[in-house]
Amino acid sequence: MTVITETHLRAEMLKGTLSNPYFISHQHRLTPAARDFLRDRGIKIEVMGSNSIQNIVQTKEWRIPVGVSNRHVHLSPHDVEVLFGKGYELTPYRPLSQPGQFAAEETVTLVGPKGILSRVRVLGPARELTQVEISRTDGFTLGIHPPVRLSGSIEGTPGITLVGKVGSITISQGVIVAKNHVHMSPDDAKEFKVKDGDRLMVQAISDRPVVFPEVVVRVNERFTLDFHIDTDEANAANLRTGDFVKVIGKNGELFRARA
């Protein structure tokens, strides 16, 4: 076992040989100070080794940027009017990674049987069906425990009360915990050799290298490459929007290392 110290890393930095990510083998151990040194500089640690899960990855590494979705609601045009007033239209606040989608200036309060969540962002434009996407953590606050579903699949899901500036609605279903998924263009799909509905296995490039083995692929000409996760998944994997995961397999199979 070799111990890598902060002093060693500083020497590498001065020599200009400090890579990002910083590769170590299973024979290496970093001191806590060395780990913090790398973390403070935004340098990721990659553990390599014979037969390691990292080496099973194909030689050319495929990365996908992460988009973390905080709790949010999609509203039908009808519900926009009930919550914000007759003839009301959502006001774009900032664009989202998917073209045409935006976070609206408008927010709502979610009222569950056990608690409330205020200032929950409305996403636009308005959709056919009102849908509320929360994390499992939010579910404990609200006192509702929705199933993990892809967007739009709301049959049999729990309802909730939404309160807006001028009115409120109680939906009988439509609350989900979003199932993680990847958005990509047809060109991306060609590059990754996948089609709509395939499932990618991806691993967080972070100090919590969690593997998400069943990430549904959504292909559409309007889509930008993005791995969508909720805040629980982001925190469990120490990922933020703009971080990356690497693709390590698809449809339940890990890629093999090339000899």
Added chain:
Amino acid sequence: MTVITETHLRAEMLKGTLSNPYFISHQHRLTPAARDFLRDRGIKIEVMGSNSIQNIVQTKEWRIPVGVSNRHVHLSPHDVEVLFGKGYELTPYRPLSQPGQFAAEETVTLVGPKGILSRVRVLGPARELTQVEISRTDGFTLGIHPPVRLSGSIEGTPGITLVGKVGSITISQGVIVAKNHVHMSPDDAKEFKVKDGDRLMVQAISDRPVVFPEVVVRVNERFTLDFHIDTDEANAANLRTGDFVKVIGKNGELFRARA
């Protein structure tokens, strides 16, 4: 592709052929109602397939029970007295999975630069060093962002203020996000063919089948078999205390299926 409906599952249940977990292949799709039918009965879905990550698992499946740790603090005898009074001793409230450890009746309030968390459980018995274990989600509430560390490794971690019934202390370091780990006895270690310091790869048996690829093994005669994760990890993997993960590899290598 075969679609499995709720009606089909009810028929299987009546015939007594509905297994738990319920095995499907990648060729099968469950309707949302069928999924809810299984979920409502606590039946897990396992996707099997040639070369699937499940089939890479050795024939004999090793399972480890999950213990979810909510935010908590360990206190030194000195800090117990400062927070609760001279000569004070912690009062056991309920035993924890590890023998001799207990959740105490006492709680503290954590005060960070951005927010507070009240009624944070103290664990006993008192330890040499005061240590605060929070989730990354808690860190956003408090406004501190501690590194992911194993218990006891607090060098260079952030501090915080703890407020008890009669006093308060401000520690200059000691706040961590706990690194997930498995506790086991020497007998368990023999069974799993691992030693203290090895790393297991485990997968959640749930509808969010997240893989934790770098779980540190801690072996001690006093330890009971338990996979310790924090609430972010639990929510990202839809796990609760008493659920199970399966062991799918160790030290970075996946187990191979036996021919």
